[in-house]
Amino acid sequence: GESVGLHLPTLSVQEGDNSIINCAYSNSASDYFIWYKQESGKGPQFIIDIRSNMDKRQGQRVTVLLNKTVKHLSLQIAATQPGDSAVYFCAENDGGFKTIFGAGTRLFVKA
Amino acid sequence: DTAVSQTPKYLVTQMGNDKSIKCEQNLGHDTMYWYKQDSKKFLKIMFSYNNKELIINETVPNRFSPKSPDKAHLNLHINSLELGDSAVYFCASSQGVGNQPQHFGDGTRLSIL
Numbered sequence: 316g317e318s319v320g321l322h323l324p325t326l327s328v329q330e331g332d333n334s335i336i337n338c339a340y341s342n343s344a345s346d347y348f349i350w351y352k353q354e355s356g357k358g359p360q361f362i363i364d365i366r367s368n369m370d371k372r373q374g375q376r377v378t379v380l381l382n383k384t385v386k387h388l389s390l391q392i393a394a395t396q397p398g399d400s401a402v403y404f405c406a407e408n409d410g411g412f413k414t415i416f417g418a419g420t421r422l423f424v425k426a
Numbered sequence: 427d428t429a430v431s432q433t434p435k436y437l438v439t440q441m442g443n444d445k446s447i448k449c450e451q452n453l454g455h456d457t458m459y460w461y462k463q464d465s466k467k468f469l470k471i472m473f474s475y476n477n478k479e480l481i482i483n484e485t486v487p488n489r490f491s492p493k494s495p496d497k498a499h500l501n502l503h504i505n506s507l508e509l510g511d512s513a514v515y516f517c518a519s520s521q522g523v524g525n526q527p528q529h530f531g532d533g534t535r536l537s538i539l
Contacts, residue, residue: 346525356533357533358530359528410524410525411523414471419467
């Protein structure tokens with residue numbers, strides 16, 4: 316399940332299950348959204364992006380859904396593997412210079 | 427070849443010292459960034475350069491001074507280090523600004539004693 320509060324939100328899933336990581340964004344003018352994965356000791360790594368003229372985009376084992384009405388973004392990971400354990404960040408950009416990163420969600424995959 | 431490389435990976439130093447972190451990208455990108463990541467993993471933009479011109483300068487103490495000698499390099503110099511500067515600093519690059527993904531280095535962990 317999920318936990319929120321002072322600590323980084325955490326999602327624990329069983330290996331092989333699907334994971335859904337959610338993100339609420341703040342700027343209704345944002346038109347470009349990105350998901351990043353950060354493994355321990357590494358920098359954030361691009362996973363998938365989506366532009367505001369789409370509501371769904373699929374990659375290899377990952378799908379991003381965008382709901383502009385409620386300013387919500389989600390990342391779905393199919394058949395979650397131990398190597399998927401990491402911190403996941405959503406990010407938004409409104410065409411300007413600055414990309415705003417969300418707070419991050421830690422994904423634990425239980426073997 | 428590493429796309430975005432930062433040196434050093436670890437930096438341990440005393441309060442009051444001056445230190446520099448270097449960043450180089452071999453992706454041919456025209457935009458580079460410095461981010462600070464705190465202990466709660468929150469990523470905050472500090473600076474950005476596009477074609478060697480400063481385009482983002484967030485509310486950062488003026489003890490922090492970025493320098494971009496060319497499009498492939500963005501260095502960060504920090505004067506009079508304070509305890510609160512302890513964090514992981516990430517360099518990133520992108521082609522253009524705005525609607526392009528950023529490529530990150532593996533970070534420099536700065537610890538102030």
